[in-house]
Structure formats: structure tokens, C-alpha cells
Amino acid sequence: MATSSAQHIPVIAIDGPSGAGKGTASMLVARRLGFHLLDSGAMYRVAALHILRSGLKDQPIERIVEAVTSMRARFDTSGDDGVRVLLDQDDVTLELRTEETGGMASEIASEPAIRSALLTTQHTMRQLPGLVADGRDMGTAVFPDAILKVFLTASAEERAARRQRQLNQQGKQVTLESLLQDIQARDSRDTNRTVSPLKPAADALIIDSTGVSINNVVDHILSVWHERR
Ligand code: DC
Numbered sequence: 001m002a003t004s005s006a007q008h009i010p011v012i013a014i015d016g017p018s019g020a021g022k023g024t025a026s027m028l029v030a031r032r033l034g035f036h037l038l039d040s041g042a043m044y045r046v047a048a049l050h051i052l053r054s055g056l057k058d059q060p061i062e063r064i065v066e067a068v069t070s071m072r073a074r075f076d077t078s079g080d081d082g083v084r085v086l087l088d089q090d091d092v093t094l095e096l097r098t099e100e101t102g103g104m105a106s107e108i109a110s111e112p113a114i115r116s117a118l119l120t121t122q123h124t125m126r127q128l129p130g131l132v133a134d135g136r137d138m139g140t141a142v143f144p145d146a147i148l149k150v151f152l153t154a155s156a157e158e159r160a161a162r163r164q165r166q167l168n169q170q171g172k173q174v175t176l177e178s179l180l181q182d183i184q185a186r187d188s189r190d191t192n193r194t195v196s197p198l199k200p201a202a203d204a205l206i207i208d209s210t211g212v213s214i215n216n217v218v219d220h221i222l223s224v225w226h227e228r229r
Pocket of ligand 1: 018019040041042044045102105106109110134135136137138186190
């Protein structure tokens with residue numbers, strides 16, 4: 001749980017499935033409000049990369065949790081293009097976005113011991129003047145007292161098409177079918193796990209971004225935020 005001394009610090013939780021636009025929306029909302037940004041997916045991804053790089057994939061869970069707890073990861077949110085992540089001083093921002101790292105992140109995210117290992121770091125990022133927290137369980141489990149909880153979603157087809165455009169821009173060719181399959185598999189794993197499954201908080205504002213521009217999504221979130229303040 002968040003420490004009582006941090007509870008007066010406002011949090012906007014933005015949860016939802018991969019590719020719904022949470023990352024960009026969270027970054028833009030944080031920038032417009034001058035808030036800190038927590039990309040919790042990047043935390044799971046860097047933990048996954050650390051496990052893959054250290055060859056610990058098939059080790060007992062205790063050994064994996066120990067490695068995740070002691071990994072040296074840094075999240076730099078000062079730039080204009082999202083969170084930059086350093087692992088052992090090495091800039092791994094791009095490597096975190098590969099399908100392999102994403103798949104592994106989704107696998108380890110179903111382990112309760114991994115989730116609690118990352119929880120303390122997530123709570124320490126709640127700092128003045130406020131925090132925009134992007135993930136799957138920000139509103140349901142990590143910051144249940146968030147002032148505004150958004151569940152941002154989009155159809156699986158649109159999310160696959162967005163991912164394909166991103167990969168094409170990086171010069172990578174991947175078929176829409178395989179991306180759609182990956183997205184559906186990850187959605188199913190994230191939604192059906194027993195610990196902190198992907199689901200809207202009971203009091204979440206649900207926004208479907210299918211066919212909606214990111215600027216409209218951001219304006220919608222900010223207008224609700226200003227109403228509630
Ligand atoms: O948002 P993302 O695609 O970067 O997240 C990578 C994986 O991490 C995703 O498959 C599920 C997991 N995750 C999670 O379980 N809880 C969070 N708060 C954030 C991410």
C-alpha cells in the first residue's frame with residue numbers, strides 16, 4: 001500500500017491492454033499537468049529483459065525474484081519521447097519493445113512474487129506535484145485511491161494495425177495476423193491471471209480509442225480531471 005504520507009499526492013491511473021495508446025496518452029497528460037510519469041509496463045519489460053539476459057528463464061522463481069529485486073534499472077522520464085530505460089548503465093529502451101521481451105514480461109507478470117517485488121518501486125514514484133501511472137493494475141491494485149482512473153481500450157484489430165505501423169517505421173516487416181495473434185494471446189494471459197488481472201476498476205472511466213485520435217483521448221482525460229479537481 002502507498003505510505004500515508006504520500007496519499008495526498010494526486011494520481012491519475014491509466015490502465016488498459018497493449019496498444020490502446022496508454023503510453024502516449026499518459027506521457028501527454030503528464031506533460032500537460034507537469035506530473036511525474038510511471039510506465040509500469042517498462043518495469044515488467046526490463047525485469048523480463050534482465051531475466052533473459054542473465055539466462056535465468058528456467059530457474060526457480062525464488063532465484064528469479066532475487067535477480068529482479070537486485071537489478072539496477074533506471075527510468076529517465078525527462079525526455080520528450082517517453083521513458084528511457086537503463087539497465088546496468090546500458091540504454092535498453094528499444095530492446096524493451098521487442099515481441100520477445102513483451103511476451104516474457106507478460107509471463108512473469110502473472111507471478112505474485114514478481115508483482116510484489118516491483119510494487120515498492122511503483123509506490124516510491126508517487127511524488128509531488130502528482131503522478132500519471134500507466135499499466136494494467138494501477139487503478140485496481142497499486143493506487144486504488146487514484147483520483148482519476150481511466151481504462152483505455154481499442155479493438156484488437158486496431159491495436160495490431162497500430163503496432164504494425166510502428167514496426168514498419170522501424171524498418172521491420174511483420175504480418176498483421178501474427179501481431180493480432182500475439183495481442184490476443186497477451187490479452188488473454190493478462191486478463192485471466194489470478195493476481196491483479198487486467199480489468200477496469202469499478203469506478204474507472206472507460207475510453208474506447210478505436211478510431212479516435214490520441215489528442216482527443218488526452219483532451220477527454222484532462223477535461224474529466226479538471227472537473228474532479
Ligand atoms: O504495457 P506493456 O505492454 O509495456 O506491458 C508489458 C507486460 O507487462 C504486459 O503484457 C503485462 C505486464 N504488465 C502488468 O502485468 N502490469 C502492469 N501494471 C504493467 C504491465
